[in-house]
Amino acid sequence: MSDKEYELNINPDWIKKYLIKIVFGLILFIGVLSSIRTVGPEEEGVVVQMGEFNRIVPPGLNFILPFGIETMSKIPVQRQLKQEFGFRTTDAGRQSEYAKTGFGEESMMLTGDLNLTDVEWVVQYRIIDSYNYLFRVRNPEKTLRDMAEASMRKIVGDRTVNEVLTVGRQEIATSVEILLQELCDEYQNGIRIDQVVLQDVNPPEPVKPSFNAVNQAQQERETLINQAEAEYNRVIPRARGEASETIQLAEAFALNRVNRAKGEADRFNSLFEAYQLSPEVTKQRIYLETMERVLPRIGNKVITDEKGNNVLPLLNLERKDN
Structure with missing residues (x-):
């Protein structure tokens, strides 16, 4: 059979049906592709139908009306x-x-x-x-x-x-x-x-060196202030402690002097009262007590009478009998 006879035997209706099936299949395939939408785990889908908001779909596989009847926008609601x-x-x-x-x-x-x-x-x-x-x-x-x-x-x-x-x-x-x-x-x-x-x-770049110099000066100032405060915290408490110690020593010394002066005054008053009662006895007692304190400090003593005839040159008054 020649090519010309083969072309004449092809049925035009069959070709038309075949083309319709192909077109319908393509349309169906495109419709399926345009209706399947996958929403990520950090997203949610906003579906718009004919230009109007319709619904919000969760993450996962979702279906919308094909051929642009519905469109979906994916919004990352869980993502920073x-x-x-x-x-x-x-x-x-x-x-x-x-x-x-x-x-x-x-x-x-x-x-x-x-x-x-x-x-x-x-x-x-x-x-x-x-x-x-x-x-x-x-x-x-x-x-x-x-x-x-x-x-x-x-x-x-x-x-x-x-x-x-x-x-x-x-x-x-x-x-x-x-x-x-x-x-x-x-x-x-x-x-x-x-x-x-x-x-x-x-x-700005033209003035950056000047600003850097100012910042460095401010940092140095803060450093000096911190060093001065540290020195202040180190010296001042010690000086206050020393001042407090000096004041306490002075108060103790003053208290000791006052108490000693009061004791001496009381002793003098008691001695004066005894003198008023018995002047001669009191004078003799004072004389003897004074000699008892003074003589041991003199060292070697020489005792004579008024004319110097009777001399006791080596009278050791420091000797104490056991």
Whole structure:
């Protein structure tokens, strides 16, 4: 049979049915592919039917109406997201790499004392309401970025450049976090702010050496103040202890002198009373007691009469009989 005779024997109805089956199979295959959706474990699916919100589906395998009748948006509700300002992470890993070129406009800010500072920060957040995230605000990611930048500029604009660069960094981050959360609640964008982190805060490049010199001087001042306080805490308590000891010794000495003086006064008064009662006896007793104290201290004694005739040259009055 020739090729011409074979072509004439082909039934056109069979070809039409065959093509219909192929088209129907393709349509069915495309419909099945477009109706199967897999939602990740950290996500939930928001299904929109003919442009209107229909339902929220959980993680796992889900089915929607095919051919664009229903569409699904996957929202990472269990994942912490972040936005970077003033830089971008180009390679995340153990030693992450960052790029700053082209992002200077969003990080350069004016402080309250009319100085410029370069503030790099990160906003960490979570999506807690998929419906509000998709339907309350148009382009929620860009809206959040604009709100974060406006909040940071407002807080930095209320501080001096020294506060921004040194002691006020944590307070600034906390204030921006509170203000940004208030804006998210006001816009009802379904976002919860987890944390605002100041990645790096530097003065502009032309004045960075001067600022570094000022910071170094402030650190040296703090070091000297701490050393002075340590020396004060070491010397002053010891001086106070020595002063207290001296005062106690003086008080003890004064008490001893006063008590001794009172004792001598009482002894003199008692001696005076005895003298008033018997003057001669008292004088004789005083004389003998005085000689008893004085004579042992003289050493060798020579006793003579008034004319010097009878001499006792070696009278040892220090000798004591047992």
